[in-house]
Amino acid sequence: MSNWLILPVLVPLIAGIVALFFPKHVTAQRTWAFITSLILIGVNIFLLTYILSNGIMTLELGGWEAPFGIVLVGDSLAVLLTTTTALVALPIIYFSFSTIGVEREKYYYYAFFQFLISGVSGAFLTGDIFNLFVCFEVLLLASYALIGHGGTKTQLKESFNYVIVNVVSSAFFVIGVAYLYAVTGTLNMAQLSERVGEAGSEPIITVIAILFLIVFGLKGALFPLYFWLPGSYSVPPTAIGAIFAALLTKVGIYSIFRTYSVIFNEDTAITHTILLVLSAVTMIIGVIGAIAYRDVKLILVYNVIVAVGFILFGVASLNSDAFVGAIYYLLHDIVIKAALFLIIGALITAAGTSKLSGMGGMIKHHPLLTWMFFIAALALAGVPPLGGFPGKLMLVVGGAEAGHYIVVAVMMVASLLVLYSVIRIFLQGFLGEPMLTHAEQHGSIKAQMPPIVFLVALSAFMGFGAEIMYPFVESAAETLVNPRAYVEAVLGGNS
Amino acid sequence: MTEIVDWIVALLALFGAAFSIISAVGLLRLPDIFTRSHAATKAATLGVLCVVLGAFLFFMVHTQTFSLRFVLTLVFVFVTAPVGGHLIARAAYNAGVPLAEGSSQDALSRSREENRHYNEEKNDNDQ
Amino acid sequence: MKYNDIILQTVTKFISFLIFLFAVYIFFNGHQEPGGGFIGGLMTSAVLVLLLLAFDMETVRRALPIDYKLMTAIGLVFAVGTGVGSFFFSVPFLSQTFGYFHFPVLGELELTTTLAFDLGVYLVVIGTAMTIIQTIGEDK
């Protein structure tokens, strides 16, 4: 039974491998990618329900007992995230059919995509810090391949920066693991948790914690480590940008969640203060960026950064309400970022430009797209009862509980400006005088609508159906607040 | 028995090291690439021969194992070192690296003329 | 003018065979002595690189008509396949097993499923290295 836990990694992995065998058959590639994504969703949902009723699930890979072999840990948080990943992957794959271009599809596009999903799921599930590094590398390599895929001028310009920044951060990841291994002598996160707990507030562990914060902050685009993000997320084709914006930063954030709740939970005074300040500044810098630009892609990209600040604020607040909020927000942000990117992609297709000044009156020819954008924009800003709201509410509640009133205020101002930044797209791009007549439209976006509608509906469901999600989110937050359960599930409580 | 072999090994090791040093000195002191290449291949291979032979003996005595791989290593070095030296020397010549000032003659000067057009990578050669 | 690399090519023919044998040896012996799929694979690629250096792309391709991308994929299939097998035996994913078997001529030999896994690694490493080198080499 526990073997099922590997499936979120294995299904896309196998899907990708099989896709390598017939790269030139585009239809087959598409069908295969679509079917496997469906299977992935099914597997994940099954796991999710299974875990909710049976508690944390572990899989000792290779049958080697916990601290020695690699162990996959499926707690609610991890499986919620893999499920959301799968749910986002499907529409983006569908979106790719009509936007990515046959040429790209022939050059392993879907394989890279599946490997990316595989790496992301692996990073969510793994309970081993070095394996986390390897999973990171898988998803990074896949992202390198995707970001430069097609090799257009703009893409290449940014990909080099992207790759080099991540190479450096990987090097830091390795030395972080090295330090941790020197001090604790283990790699298993549960055992790390135990050993760090036994060590008490050993100062060197705080230093290592901060190093990890920097490493994950680099992946997660935390202030002041986000510089690589705007360029690299805005250049690749929309579908790729969408999956990046939806997932890649989230993996970094998830790692901060995991390491800061399971491992570095002893001496929180310094680390969490740093986290708090950084999250606030990240929100601010993100909205400033979102306001500063008149390019729809860039506006969205900076909004990715804002969300990072929001979610980490939940971690910094360190109470169960805040964690619930952070998880809600995290899950929703995956969905809504994907949705917004796809919408913007369709918008750019229709308008022929990504500059706000070059578009207008889209509502006239594309009313559905307009309303999808509007709803998504509101959901992004956390307007109730859409999906962004429960997360934001609980973040505010948790923040207030922890007494971080100033950051709560910052968060509210940031939300307002987020709304401003996206509503501006609405006002200038969708409303206003139509720039193009019907004949001049730059391309049909009909085929792009189903995934958009699906994602927006998913986002709306996350708001209206917050109650349905709550048990999962709550138990996820529970493992964060109280990592004992996690440790016991992995080590069997006897070591 | 072991003792004696050990001393032989030590001696071989020292010899090898000495050859190594010689080749290094040669590499440093000799005037041009071609003479240096001579020092490199000759002295270094000899050095390696001594040391590896020493190691070979050492393990033969200490662990009673006869490892073919030592021999293989030697074979390899001996087969490849001259080829490598040859290739570099030829490359150097064709790339237009000057002979030492005291060289009496350049036997391949005609062929060098013909090869001018291959020397586009001049910039690789130091300023 | 053309260079003739007779010396190099002759030596290469001889040596590459030796290295290849050595690589295979190192691959099979990896479980007991230094070596294994990675090193074996890398050495095999080193052989191929040497061949490419001594001869040229087309010659080598004619001699060894291999699609290295496919080789990579097959390698992955091997590696993943040993894991997927565990689903049928209801043991944890990637569980490996080994046993000692008696063979008529060779005598007592150890056979492990890790060998299949390692073979996957071996193939992927060769496939990867050679795909990269070949594509760069072909690029005009």
Added chain:
Amino acid sequence: MFTILHLAIIAPFLAAVLVPLLYKFIPRIHTGWFVLIVPIILFSYFLSYLPEVSGTGSVMKTFEWIPSLGINYIAYVDGLGLLFALLITGIGALVVLYSIYYLDKHKEQLNNFYTYLLLFMGAMLGLTLSDNLIVLYTFWEITSISSFLLISYWYTKEKSRYGALKSLLITVMGGFALLVGFVLIASVTGTYSIRGILEASDQLADSPLFLPAMLLILLGAFTKSAQFPFHIWLPDAMEAPTPVSAYLHSATMVKAGIYLVARMTPLFAVSAYWFWLVTGFGLLTLIWGSLSAIRQTDLKGILAYSTVSQLGMILSMLGAGAAALHYDSIDNNAYTIAVAAAIFHLINHATYKGSLFMMVGIIDHETGTRDIRRLGGLMTLMPISFTIAVIGGFSMAGLPPFNGFLSKEMFFMSMVEITHFPQYSVDSIGILLPIVAWTASIFTFVYCMMLVFRTFTGKLQKEKLPTKPHEAPFGMLLSPLILVALVVFIGFFPNTLVPTIIEPAMASIMPELAQTGSFGVDIYFWHGFSLELFMTIGVVLLGTAIFLALQKWNKMHVIFPENRLFNQAYNRSLEGLDRSSHALMSWHMTGLVRDYFIYIFSFTVVLLLFSLFGTGAFTIDVENMVPVSPYEAILSLVLVGSSLILMFTRSRLKAVISLGALGYTVALFFVLFRAPDLALTQLTIETVSVTLFLLCFYHFPQIFDALKETKFHAVNFVISATVGLTVTLIGLSASGTRLFPAISDYFLENSYKEAGGNNVVNVILVDFRGFDTLLEILVLAIASLGVYSLIKLRLAGGENK
């Protein structure tokens, strides 16, 4: 449970979904007719609640929405809620009726219009009939959004979009403040239910969060109700079609803030801050709004500012009414009159303001302009409109026999009364309150007169009108006529409203007082030669004088120059935000990866060194270290040497050679530290990498050979050296703090026994940590395929040459 009441509240939303379908499939019939059904049914439905909520009754129905987060949809109908529900649906029905004639079904996108309108109606209903603060907040935001959509309905107009954005930003800002306020309240009381919170109000009063929560909630209410200085969004919101203005700005949207203040009164009224803030801002808004209204030349502009001003008035009455809550019973509690006046005026305002907006709409529709400088003399051409204007305008001015007079009298009365309030130093500076109220009323009178007489009397300037004026069709006049009929009716029979609506609403605002008996509100025209009457007479006299004087000078802008202070503040701050953020971004987002690294590394180093030395984590443990052999030291020098070459070399080939040397040396270190597998791997990989480098050099340009700009870069060096130093220091500290034995003995023990391998490293790779290896070869595979597709796949837009 989901009840009919819930259904009724969200019915407009459901209808909103149907509207586009109806519009699309039944284009022949004006969509408005279908829509009209909704508010009419709802109005009658809510009327049926009248008996139940009379007195202190209420109806509560709970639907569990997100109980885990404390968010339940509790529909709660009490006096106050019902009052609003009736206003919303009643005026809503009239507005829809009016809009059917106002909006042309061929020219306008009716589907959008009615969808927005229904959304808005539903949101207002939900807002006023919710007991749960979060649900209330939800509807609150939906009102902001639907009003945004309504204002931007004519989306091609620049000004519509400007006004829409402004109203959205301001009201959503208030909304966010409200949310935080609610959360603060709930964090003290532990519930989001208004009922529950009122029960725990003592607890809240003692909490340090009392004041912040109150301020935040007031901020929300003030922004929504367009109180000074947040009123600036309202005049720009006049870009919406007139039916929208009539709806939003007379009866609904702006009243949401009033509703909230009324709702929160029992919770916060004990505070002096509440009293002064609400009353003070109310009066300030009142006078500011009426002064601004005089300056307007646009009819809708006048109405907009008049709305601002009137809202201030209602709010000030509610504020003054807070005084009543300081008494335990209704007896001898003269301050309840203020609350009664507030509610009464709320109703009156809805009636006359609605009719006036519709009247302005008619004029706009029929003459093509709303500019009073171009209008005049329409009395004979549009007699019915004129009648509406007179009744509505006079009522607003507070003239008898209309309902406005009654509530204005009560307003004066309560303002005078409040000066007797013994607390909060009202007895000293409180005298200002009636004076301000009275002054403001004079200007109110003036702009009402302008509205009526500048439009309908004087000379008709036909040449200035875009279209030939004539009376509007009957359908269009119907709604305003009904409203003015109400104005007159209420004027004559105000007490019909008292037991049915006003007193239940008062009971909601003052629940504890309501327990002690009836409020005994009695509204009548004549109550002797009281102070209030003289105040009204004064208003009329002075107002007429000023109006006539203004008429003569016709240059009111000289006396009251257009003051756009707050508008400018808004515009400037938005522009400033845009510009400064752009400046900030282009300053640090240089696009140069080196700069980014500088930031990142500086940050990293500062943080790490700070934590290393700040926490005293730095230690060096020399005890357990391995001694150094001479050759190891020299080998280190080799490593240093080859990397130094790398650092300063100008030739790329030299760089690769030294990179190779470096890699080989590293391999030798692996040998030294007894890692044969590593050494083997490192060697082969190094060789293959070097080959790769050489291969790639073919594709790099010639000029690339001499690496340009290799002069020593001090800043770079300092930064990288500090990072290197940090790495070293942490490394030393970490290896000096080995707290636990490594887990690796297990591998040594079990490698042969369990996995059948002697080479432990290999066994770990393929067995113990086989998953790592699986993913690792995946990485390799991706890398190779990535390289392949990078080279082979060249889409347009690539390749320079």
Added chain:
Amino acid sequence: MEIIMSILAGFLFTVGLYLILTKNLIRIIIGSSVLSHGAHLLLLTMAGLKTGAPPLLGLEADTYVDPLPQALILTAIVISFGVTSFILVLGYRTYKVTGAAETDQLRGTDTDE
């Protein structure tokens, strides 16, 4: 020895980062390579430079060095090989397509088309 190794790793980091901070593509790529060497050496050092036999049980020694970090480093080496080869190709494709040999020529995403 630990001190020397730590310093060496730090030094390799310095060199690697210094190269990365230059603007030249090739130097950056080489820098990333150096950086990973530093990381690997550090990982080895951090695991403890115990004296003992190489982790080959066939040697039948009394003590062995810690095999786990070696496996980790091997993984890391192979991964960084993959990354290096990718980035190398990316570098030269970038040069060919954009004509930029220095990162400061890679600025501006909007000069396309």
Added chain:
Amino acid sequence: MILNAIYITAATLVTISILATLYRVFKGPSMPDRVIALDVIGIQLISLTALFCIILNTRAFIEVMLLLAILAFIGTVAFAKYIEKGVVIEHDRDS
């Protein structure tokens, strides 16, 4: 013990010669000089590894020696071809 000292001395000497050779890599002056130096370093590394085998008394590194021999050769060939022709792997020599 003295034997061990001798081994270590030998190892030290070889390392010194590596260092000296490295100076040639640094100094040049021509590219082939560097390559030759690199080739020599490779060979010296074999010696050094053999010495380590003796010092550490382990057979574990024999493969390393063999590999060094192979790879040093491959490296040298690659460099030589690069210097000579600018291209390491020819596409098709006959054309």
